[in-house]
Amino acid sequence: MKNKKLYVVLMLLLGTGVISSCTKDYLKSDQYFKDRLTTEKVFKSKLYSEEWLANVFLEFKGENADVASKGLTPHCFADDMYYGDRDKDYDPSKNELSYNMFKMGLYTENDKQGTWAQCYRGIRNATTFIQHIYMNTEMSTAEIADYRGQARFARAYLYWLLLRKYGPIPLLPDEGLDYTDSYDNLAVPRNTYEECANYISDEMLLAAKEMEALGMKRSQDGSARPSVGAALATRAKALLYAASPLANGNNASIGARLVDNQGKRLLYAEYKEEKWAKAAAAARDVMELGVYQLYWTGLQTTGNDATVIPPKDNNFSEKSWPDGWANIDPAKSYAQVFDGTLPASGNPELIFTRGTNQENEGIDAMVAHQLPRSATGWNTHGLTQKLVDAYYMDNGLDVPGMDKEIGRGNGSNRLSGYVSQEDYDKGKYKPLRPGVSLQYANREPRFYASVAFNGSFWTLLNETQERNRNQQVFYYRDNDKGNGFNSSNAYWLRTGFGVKKFVHQNDTYEGGSMARIVPKAEPAIRYADILLMYAEALNELGGSYSIPSWRGGVYTISRDIAEMKKGIQPVRIRGGVPDYSVSVYSNKVELRKTLKRERFIELMGEGQRYYDLRRWMDAPVEEALPIYGCNILMNQKDRDLFHQPVAVWALKTTFADKMWFWPISHSELKRNKNLTQNPGWTYND
Template sequence: MKRILYSLLLIVGTCLFSSCADYLDVDKYFYDQVSLDSAFSKRVYVDGWLSSAYSAMDYIGEFSEPFRWTADDLYHPDMKEYHEGNYSADNQFSDSNQNESRLWKYYEGIRKASTFVNNVDLCPELTMDEKTDMKGQARFLRAYCYWALMRVYGPVPLIPLEGLDVNLSYEELSLPREHFDVLVDFVDKELMEAARSLPTKRTVNNLGRPTRGAALGLRSRVLLFAASPLFNGNTDLFDVKDCYGNLLIAQEYDESKWARAAAAARDVIELAKSADLYELYTIAPKATTLEWERPPYNDEYSNKTYPDGWADVDPLLSYKSIFDGTILGSKNRELIYTRTRNGHTCIDNWNEQLMPKTLSGKNRLAVTLKMVNAYAMNDGRSITEAAATGDYVTEGFTTQAYAATNPFLPVNVSLMYNNREPRFYASIGYCGSIWEASSSSETLYRNSQVFYYRGLNDGKQGFKEDCPITGITVKKYYNAEDSRTTGGYRVDKTEMTIRYGEILLNYAEALNELTEGQVYHVTNYMGEDVTIQRDAGEMRYAIKRIRMRAGVPDYSNETYNNQSDFRVKLKRERQVELFAENSMRYFDLLRWKDALQEENQLLQGCDINISDDQTRVADFYKPTIITTVHKMFEQRMYLWPFPTYELKRNVNMTQNPGW
């Protein structure tokens, strides 16, 4: 059998016969090659190989990437160096071993997936349908790994599908970076082929394996990213070149990329309709639910059922239940794809970081004041609009009598958190919120009202900031049963890696960027010609579902017909709806080219130096600049630096500009 080395990195040149990190171990690769015939001779070996390829997913998104806590919505002290821009080509904080780039572990997944696709047909114990499904899974994994690299580094090397001949010289084994559009086309093709090969549904035991919808959903995400300003005619990246001096990012704006992204999102929506697969998850109000627990009465929506209104929707529980473990992933029609880790679909690390010390949590994950202010009032107005009429106030606290008529606020809570939209109460742990911890074996831990005033158990202790640095935390991944105390337990949560709500937002955004009256012909994943154009009715179809589930009014006709106004509102909608999901905010700011403005704003929150002394407690809530954090974002940070040690291994690799 001809020896082919499937490159883990574009790199093996200088590492083939040296002592590198374990994942570059040459003996392992040669073992892979000489044992391919036997490795694919039995079903059990084939299953093991494919399962091994899935391990690359551990390094993407919520589990390991630093970007989940480095945008303008969240702050975690472990991410301070990222917020302050103290990383470089020589200092990669995300790598536990400076001789092993963790993000580049994706190339190991690419190698394994390519080997699998090229050899699974050798197994005589598999049916043709099983081989087709497994190839589809491997293609999905390969595409996901490339996507993870592209959104961080931009153009990266594209590994030949047939591998690299180890008899080549070091220079021939070193690969240059590929043009970004070529990478996008490759991933697009991979995901279309995967979608045609994968089933529409999986059993409960295979929830973490991709389906047709997962492939199409990822394709929607990739093409939206490629159509966005960062990589669509961005002349700021004129100097991103390969080792031969070739430009790697197109300098001319191409509106048809938005049409392509819109068509990809529509593919998911059409699949959802035709196979009755996906829809936003909703819970009906209980018979005991009082009128004031629902969104404010509105003639246009209160008496209509979803998706035309919210008469049959409990907005808070409908939204919160898909993140806090109330609804199993296998029962949730909004879930398109979830990653698993060690057989589990939980994101317990988030829960541990946000839980207060009172309940034995880390008490470290903070929400910025900027994010809190992004949430609308319960009638859909911004806090600025409501303040102009006196309906949004920042002074005063709830009393016992007031709390008795308000379902969301207990006593002694700032009125600045009053009458906010349901997604606010589902996501934000403000000072004075209740943590039920009903699984705790000790009653003293149940229904704790947690305050972050200085000197209290969950507040700042002396000079040690062992609390949410802004005095606000996340509640999106908290379940009322969760407790980290002895005898308590946490409810498993399903990570919403790709969900239908994102697809609807993708569709509306892409359509909005098209010139009014311009018609595009795009080929869908089945090879059929479809027409795409800016359509306010289609945009409303997508956005209204999001808004009605959230219990806030739809946008006006004027907004849908105004490209600029819709763009502003769409960005805010994504910020709120997708808060704390899959590093979404960070990469949205990058692709919109908004990071220079948004990421350089001062970090603000409450003043955690204020105690619960009644003469000064109101000062806790005054907007306060966090002086211990110096946020900084530069132009060069739109693309992550390649580690110096990887550049030394691959002589044909070029560094991103500015690094």
């Protein structure tokens, strides 16, 4: 029976056509299985075994990318970012998932379903590999263990992608399924969220141990292969999600309505604080590897792009990295993590990445849609006023007028006035240029590395004509370079805020050529996320817990402020922002609120916000708030009105129960009679 099962899987593999080479990068493909191979022939051969495993990692591409443009992963767009193209309201020929359709829940049970098919195909093939790699006669014992660990990582990571998107999903038997068995025996019901998270945790722990001898620093070699750190980091993320309100003590309607085929709840109503302790310990496991650190680059004292030094704060400003920012450039240190300055092999912060091997809707396509029209970019990916307001002032205070329009303001008003030529000549308000609103002055460094505000500066150094480089870009309606509102097309920023994050100083889209965009490694999991996860999990604790480490020791886990600072301070220092106050650290509710804001800022555009809002159960409020932005209908002569936030008529918002999880496709529900649909979605066409 085993040979029969494997033969079926082999046929599935052969049917996909292309198999990847493992010689350097699992995500490149140029080799083929050309004949029918027996179990023994495949797994005795190192080459064939590598090809099999490479095929598993092919399933990480496409809609399974963590960070990509909306054609693959609209989940990268929540209440922070939006996209304006693909909208039939402006182009009737479009029949695609627009941002408004996405935000209004107008997608269907058939939209973006590549995740389900790819993940389960990869899971089946990874299981076959795990079961048979022991046969290999061309690898050492250590290599066999390492390859088994990589396959185990792949299987667990694919489950993680499913859990995050669809909620609780069926866990297939580790021994695999006999696909010649009866239909009834192949129908596997959904497991609970806790069962799924615990399975991912256990498998990632085992994968880390299997990879320990050869895979400790593999993520730093540019191969896009999994490492010990990648396994432990994914484990931490799964446990953090399982500890969060959506899956831990959920007494909302979604918790009661999401059930398996026997009516059993899949999201537990009982709250268990210890889940937070387990998540914190898992994040600490990654931290104590000593492999990862936040990237930084040194202070630059001369030139047009000299470091904008944050003001003194009597703490971080007088100390060198890692205790302070005195010798670093915070804006460049943050920007270069994403913009392609660093290859994956040179980025000490990347824990897991698919490298630069992304499909047509990868990060390069995302950047093409961020670039202004004057650089022949599509000029359609933008930011919301809520996100722009979230960034701190350079002294760590809130920006005046923050969230005033959505009723959360502190009574202050937005700043008026603009940078004058005299201000600019005197070096005041760096890095702002003449004509820029003072609302964007004296903001924290991450703001300038991320936000394309009205009048921001774009270098565009890959433009062939020098006159097209080094542009100050305005988004007024009467902008003569076509960057402002245009009723005849969709290529304008709905809020008047664009996206600078991921954009390299050389990037341009001249001639519609992606070759003019610097390749960028996908930040699927990075160290800053782990640090903030550690602080978040610790903050939720009221008691003390003894939790085993991955290597067999024991951590004492509690709400220890010194430990929480280990997660928070490195992120703030690298960002050039002062530390939180003592009162914030001492107040669980205030720190929870502040950490959510920190993730909003630090992880913007990395596919985290959509899922964070759901696991925190904040989505019904945050996703439904009206989107505000600049009044993009105003011309330059009405610049005061342009900078007065208004509700954006072109961007719609809502939240319904059906939007907690992605729908399961009708075809899968027909195929598996024991599979239940997510609440709010239908079973049949």
